[in-house]
Amino acid sequence: MKKHMRYLLRRVLRENCLAESRARSLIKREKSNRRESERLQEVYLHRSLSRAVHVIPAYSSLIGKIPSKSVKQFVIDNFPIIDKTRLLSDRASFFPHDGIARPWWSVGRTSGTSGTPVDIFRDYNSAIWEHAFHLQHWSWAGFEKNARQIVLRGDLVVPPEQDRPPYWYLDPFGRQLILSTRHINNASIGYFAAAINAYGATQLRAYPSAAYELSRLAESHDLSLRFKSIITGSETLFPAHRDEITRVLGGPVFDFYGMAERVAFGGECEFGRMHIHPEYSFVEIVDSHGKPTEEEGFIVGTSFHNLAMPLIRYRLDDSAKWSRTACPCGRSYPTVERILGRIGDTLLDLDGRPVSPTIITFAFKGVSNLARSQVAQTERDHWEIRVVPTASYSDQDGDMLVQNMKRLVSSRLNISLKLVPSIENLPSGKYKWISQEV
Ligand SMILES: [Zn+2]
Structure with a gap:
């Protein structure tokens, strides 16, 4: 009964006809010209900044100074890039309402996979918007x-x-x-x-x-x-x-990109290109000095729809590179090449060099009879492949996996294989496929 109530409320409050009508208008505009979405961005950005200077103490010196034109340039020139560490260490400056959520806000938490989780206060309207963006992406699929x-x-x-x-x-x-x-x-x-x-x-x-x-x-x-x-x-x-x-x-698979902070939203279209949504937030890609770059850089986003706690120029741990070729799908949204990061854990080889998790997946190609697996670094000089075997598993499968690791991933590894009855998920239900345990 409680479960029914929870899903009914979700339907009524968030996944409702307002979300559907917003999704329809997003879809209607998705192929309109770039200039129209840039105009909308300016409007949304102006609203977000105007709100931020009043509710986020760190920005109070800018009250009354937000211009109505060239708002993007203004935010870049006047607002520093912040990140999760800053939110955690200076709650008094970067949280609204003295850091205490109002009863009608919801509190999102970033996943703790890459360190300490942080609370994000969200208003009700932003939850409806969130669903609208997903509905639009589902429609692409x-x-x-x-x-x-x-x-x-x-x-x-x-x-x-x-x-x-x-x-x-x-x-x-x-x-x-x-x-x-x-x-x-x-x-x-x-x-x-x-x-x-x-x-x-x-x-x-x-x-x-x-x-x-x-x-x-x-x-x-x-x-x-x-x-x-x-x-x-x-x-x-x-x-x-x-x-x-x-x-x-x-x-096909349509991957989307989102995060608890809700400062960027991307979705793959039917051509497999990742579009960054211009009506969701203002996204920048910056180098390690915070300057815009056409190379691979950090993703920085400014939220448009969460007026309870607008995050301004919030830097994520993920990186991406703008792609400057138009997508054949005809949507005017910008695209990025594959988004990297959020990988959480990195394993090191015997020489202390990081090994890409993507490369590690190669070793599993063609290996059968594994119900579940996890690759963990348990010592500085030792990796352990944990495998939950299926009924038809044989030693040959495990041997092949270990050989593949040396052959396809790196020869500078010291690996053992361990059969286990189960591998647990993280409390969030997410699954840590690569686990750094040293
Ligand atoms: Zn496309």
């Missing part, structure tokens, strides 16, 4: 109003200790079957596959790690699961995992 979705993300829909199906929740208000990511394993995959197929959804929304795991398990148990499109986001999607997901589950 072929979603139509009232279509059914399978959801495989962080939702806590089943108590962790539950050991028999159903491991899912049918949300009657949002037309989605929400699966418990935490319960998918060798023993339960058959139940999951039956439930997914019986529900008859054409779209899957998932954490990349969960979609990858679903595809691995479906394949090793010879179960057929096919979707018309798959929407991933909230974690890094590794290219090798994307290939595996589309090969087994259908697709």
Whole structure:
């Protein structure tokens, strides 16, 4: 009953007809010319800054000084770049309302994967906007109003200790079957596959790690699961995992880029290009000195829609590079080359050099019978591959994986393989595929 209430409220308050109508107008404008979106950006930016100077103490000296023209240049010239460390260390200056959330605000938390989490206060209207941007992106992936979705993300829909199906929740208000990511394993995959197929959804929304795991398990148990499109986001999607997901589950995959701070939103279109949404926020890409760059640089964003706590020129840990070629899809939004970062952990080889997680995924290509896996650095000179085997696993599979690591990833590694009964998710339901434990 409580669960029903939660999803009903979500539907009424956030995922409502206002969000739908906003999404429709976003879609209507998405192919209009660049000048129109730049004009809108100026309007939104002006509103955000005007609010920020009144509610964020650090900016109070700029009250009355926000110009109505060339606002972008003004923000660059007058507002410093801030980051998570700054928010954490100087709460008095960068939080509204003395750092205490008002009862009608919601509080978002950044995931703690890359250090300490930070609270972000959000107003109600921004939550409706957030859903509108997602609806628009879903539409790029072929979603139509009232279509059914399978959801495989962080939702806590089943108590962790539950050991028999159903491991899912049918949300009657949002037309989605929400699966418990935490319960998918060798023993339960058959139940999951039956439930997914019986529900008859054409779209899957998932954490990349969960979609990858679903595809691995479906394949090793010879179960057929096919979707018309798959929407991933909230974690890094590794290219090798994307290939595996589309090969087994259908697709294509439409990855989106977003974060709890909500200072940037990107979505892949049908041409696989990542568009940065100009109506969501003002995004800059800057070098290590904070200057704009055409090379790979840090993503800095200024939120447009959260007036409870406008984040101005907030630097993320992620990096990207502008792409200056137009996308064949015809949308006027700028695009970036692949967004890097949010990787969280980095493993080092015997020489202390970082090894890209994307490269590590290569070792798993062609290796079967793994229900779940994790690569961890347990000592300065030692990596451990943890594997939850499927029933048909043999030593050959493990040997191949270890050999692939040396052959395809780096010869400067000291690796062992460990078979384990399970590998736990983080409390958020996200899954740490690469784990630095030294
Ligand atoms: Zn495009």
